[in-house]
Amino acid sequence: MDFKLSEDDLMLQETAADLAAKRIKPNAEKWDEEGGLPQEMINELAELGYFGMLLPEEFGGLALTTVSYNCAMEELAKACAGLMVMLSVHNSLCCEVIYCFASDELKQKYLPDMAAGKIIGAYCLTEPNAGTDIAGIKTSAVKKADKYILNGTKTFVTNGGLASVFIVFAATRPEGGREGLSCFAVPKDTPGISVGAKEKKMGLKASDTREVSFTDVEVPADHMIGNEGDGFKTAVIILNNGRIGIAFQSIGIAQAALEEAISYSKERHQFGQPIANFQAIQFKLAQMATKIDAGRLLALRAASMKDAGENVAQESSMAKLFCAQISNYVVNEALQIHGGYGYMKEYPVERYFRDARACEIYEGTSEAQMMVISRQLLKD
Amino acid sequence: MLLKKEHQEFRERIRAFVEKVIAPGAAKIDVEQRFPTEYLKPMADEGLMGMVVPEEYGGSQVDTISYSIAVEELSRVCGSTGITIAAHNSLGCFPIYKFGTDEQRKKYLPRGTSGGELLAFGLTEPEAGSDAGATKTTAVKKDDHWLLNGTKCFITSASHAYASVNTARTSDAPGVHGISSFIMEKDWEGYEVGKKENKMGLRGSDTAFLHFTDVKVPLENQLGNEGEGFKQFMITLDGGRISIGAMALGLAQGAYECALKYAGATKGTNGKPVGTTQGIQFKLADMATEIEAARHLVYGASEMKDAGVKFSQQSAMAKLYASEVGHRACYEAIQILGEVGLLTGSHPAERMLRDVKLCEIGEGTSEVQRIVIAREVLKPYMAK
Numbered sequence: 001m002d003f004k005l006s007e008d009d010l011m012l013q014e015t016a017a018d019l020a021a022k023r024i025k026p027n028a029e030k031w032d033e034e035g036g037l038p039q040e041m042i043n044e045l046a047e048l049g050y051f052g053m054l055l056p057e058e059f060g061g062l063a064l065t066t067v068s069y070n071c072a073m074e075e076l077a078k079a080c081a082g083l084m085v086m087l088s089v090h091n092s093l094c095c096e097v098i099y100c101f102a103s104d105e106l107k108q109k110y111l112p113d114m115a116a117g118k119i120i121g122a123y124c125l126t127e128p129n130a131g132t133d134i135a136g137i138k139t140s141a142v143k144k145a146d147k148y149i150l151n152g153t154k155t156f157v158t159n160g161g162l163a164s165v166f167i168v169f170a171a172t173r174p175e176g177g178r179e180g181l182s183c184f185a186v187p188k189d190t191p192g193i194s195v196g197a198k199e200k201k202m203g204l205k206a207s208d209t210r211e212v213s214f215t216d217v218e219v220p221a222d223h224m225i226g227n228e229g230d231g232f233k234t235a236v237i238i239l240n241n242g243r244i245g246i247a248f249q250s251i252g253i254a255q256a257a258l259e260e261a262i263s264y265s266k267e268r269h270q271f272g273q274p275i276a277n278f279q280a281i282q283f284k285l286a287q288m289a290t291k292i293d294a295g296r297l298l299a300l301r302a303a304s305m306k307d308a309g310e311n312v313a314q315e316s317s318m319a320k321l322f323c324a325q326i327s328n329y330v331v332n333e334a335l336q337i338h339g340g341y342g343y344m345k346e347y348p349v350e351r352y353f354r355d356a357r358a359c360e361i362y363e364g365t366s367e368a369q370m371m372v373i374s375r376q377l378l379k380d
Numbered sequence: 381m382l383l384k385k386e387h388q389e390f391r392e393r394i395r396a397f398v399e400k401v402i403a404p405g406a407a408k409i410d411v412e413q414r415f416p417t418e419y420l421k422p423m424a425d426e427g428l429m430g431m432v433v434p435e436e437y438g439g440s441q442v443d444t445i446s447y448s449i450a451v452e453e454l455s456r457v458c459g460s461t462g463i464t465i466a467a468h469n470s471l472g473c474f475p476i477y478k479f480g481t482d483e484q485r486k487k488y489l490p491r492g493t494s495g496g497e498l499l500a501f502g503l504t505e506p507e508a509g510s511d512a513g514a515t516k517t518t519a520v521k522k523d524d525h526w527l528l529n530g531t532k533c534f535i536t537s538a539s540h541a542y543a544s545v546n547t548a549r550t551s552d553a554p555g556v557h558g559i560s561s562f563i564m565e566k567d568w569e570g571y572e573v574g575k576k577e578n579k580m581g582l583r584g585s586d587t588a589f590l591h592f593t594d595v596k597v598p599l600e601n602q603l604g605n606e607g608e609g610f611k612q613f614m615i616t617l618d619g620g621r622i623s624i625g626a627m628a629l630g631l632a633q634g635a636y637e638c639a640l641k642y643a644g645a646t647k648g649t650n651g652k653p654v655g656t657t658q659g660i661q662f663k664l665a666d667m668a669t670e671i672e673a674a675r676h677l678v679y680g681a682s683e684m685k686d687a688g689v690k691f692s693q694q695s696a697m698a699k700l701y702a703s704e705v706g707h708r709a710c711y712e713a714i715q716i717l718g719e720v721g722l723l724t725g726s727h728p729a730e731r732m733l734r735d736v737k738l739c740e741i742g743e744g745t746s747e748v749q750r751i752v753i754a755r756e757v758l759k760p761y762m763a764k
Contacts, residue, residue, distance in 0.1 A: 131719060132648065133648065135649075136649070156719045200723065201722050201723060202714075202723075202724060202730050202733070202734070270508075270510050270511035270514070271510075271514075272511075280750070328711070332737075335737065336745065339509050339510065339741055339745055340741055343737065343741055344578065344579055344580075345578040345580070346578070353737070354734070357714065357722065360715060361721070362719060366715065367659045367715075370659070
């Protein structure tokens with residue numbers, strides 16, 4: 001067993017870390033306060049290839065392995081988790097669903113522009129009454145000649161205001177449960193789409209989250225991704241990518257918090273010495289670092305199994321569950337080590353604390369992960 | 381827990397007031413980061429601003445359980461108002477009443493206890509947080525006054541309080557023995573309020589630095605004897621910690637009720653309310669149990685304070701436990717709500733998690749509480 005990252009992984013990690021240090025971290029507080037990313041940052045990421053990280057070269061992508069991709073994403077999450085999730089949804093959900101399941105025509109139509117960052121994707125799965133319960137999706141897609149007519153509302157759509165293509169899960173067979181769901185690529189300029197105001201959230205404020213509603217939206221039948229009725233299966237397979245991504249996001253936020261806590265504890269003097277001299281602080285740091293390491297290894301295992309083509313349903317859920325939990329543990333301890341300063345927006349741990357909270361909720365709550373894991377454990 | 385009838389009635393009265401006056405604007409003052417001065421007069425009229433002071437100084441003194449109930453009920457809907465009231469009573473009014481002369485009490489208390497104005501407490505400094513004895517602010521005696529210089533940070537109600545009690549070093553006596561405290565008025569020359577802090581939570585409360593530059597403090601504004609400042613604030617914080625425990629308890633209760641409503645009303649994957657699943661039920665059971673245990677600790681410490689026995693350990697335990705319970709309750713409430721729980725202004729749990737985090741920090745971090753508790757419990761066993 002070899003716990004070393006490859007040369008490629010390390011190079012990508014370093015490149016991303018460099019970009020994060022120079023361009024992202026210095027602005028993250030501002031983007032959090034303003035609640036969004038400037039177009040120039042998005043353009044810069046596009047030029048560097050960050051919108052086509054997983055796609056093969058034939059579509060203009062970087063063709064990264066899951067491990068390499070996530071090594072880079074962890075670095076971005078460390079600097080700004082909101083920016084990272086924008087890329088994560090685009091790359092690992094939207095580009096991947098088209099690449100893995102769409103027709104050659106759709107791939108040609110979308111992937112080159114998506115890889116170049118000219119088209120950003122948004123993944124429209126969750127509904128007001130269908131969160132953990134994907135099978136409860138009410139958005140309908142009714143076939144009419146060579147089109148489907150979509151009606152319904154999607155909530156908490158990441159990239160809602162940035163996207164030019166919406167990946168929409170809708171019921172082609174009403175009351176059909178999981179087997180009645182299908183997936184569509186819906187161009188944003190299709191009449192009948194209405195994008196709501198940006199949601200005010202606890203954290204990840206640099207990401208753009210909105211409600212998107214569809215009223216008699218006509219989608220050409222050839223914009224269906226995969227076969228009719230395959231939507232649930234598609235969503236679940238793609239969500240494995242997303243879960244690995246959120247595991248690395250959790251680790252990135254936690255790592256950033258740990259590093260801030262270490263440097264603060266060495267600088268901050270109380271009782272005539274650096275607070276790092278106190279065992280209460282030392283043991284906190286030890287726990288934080290140990291949990292981060294354990295989480296990173298779980299996440300790397302899921303990523304490398306995925307690269308090996310194995311089924312990662314259970315491993316990606318375990319990684320996401322554990323990493324999200326320990327991330328919240330770590331950010332809390334980091335804030336605690338900062339004392340009153342940690343509660344103020346001048347110090348980044350305040351933002352890490354708010355950003356980490358979503359990790360246990362989106363792309364499947366911790367409870368949803370435990371449902372997946374226990375189902376696997378109990379199935380035989 | 382079973383409360384005396386008088387405490388039950390007190391809670392009902394405060395809850396009715398809070399639901400009418402405080403609850404409607406709680407989400408809004410958080411989003412707008414606005415201090416609600418319009419609450420002050422009604423709160424004074426309700427007796428919420430003089431809870432630790434007798435009537436002769438304009439107060440509306442109640443026993444400490446009642447005071448805890450009041451802070452709990454305010455915080456159940458609005459943490460910002462909870463901390464404003466907790467700090468005003470426990471840190472603003474209390475030291476003046478406890479350590480002040482009759483003249484000082486008469487001069488400074490009534491405006492705060494019944495006049496709808498606020499009092500503040502300046503202890504923490506940029507370099508003196510957990511190590512409050514390391515205060516750098518100095519007070520130098522000149523003929524008929526003291527000259528104060530220094531900086532206080534994270535002071536609750538700093539920009540609205542008409543006066544504050546501040547600690548300063550009055551001699552070079554080593555450690556904590558050279559600290560004294562002074563009542564200072566906001567309008568005095570050299571007394572400046574820094575910019576409003578941009579905080580994670582409690583955004584409807586007023587937190588700022590205080591900067592003192594050659595502030596002339598009349599000799600009669602010294603509080604208690606010279607060199608007693610450290611002892612005074614330790615006593616003040618013993619009481620203050622009960623109120624922060626009560627605040628965390630109220631936030632926990634508010635978030636718990638938010639989760640209960642959601643769990644009963646929202647359908648989950650089985651087509652029934654999410655409250656029918658064990659994953660959610662067990663969370664709610666833990667929240668209920670921990671909140672009840674925290675309530676016992678907070679009210680227990682309150683009772684000890686009123687009984688006149690030493691209660692440093694119990695108030696530290698109440699604050700430590702209630703604030704950690706509060707954090708868990710708000711955290712789990714968001715978890716039960718799922719993604720909608722993360723939206724600001726949608727359900728109170730999101731605001732309450734940001735608010736309650738302060739309870740593990742203010743008036744002594746959880747680590748400081750553990751230091752206090754450990755010191756007390758080990759005392760009889762420690763080899764000399």
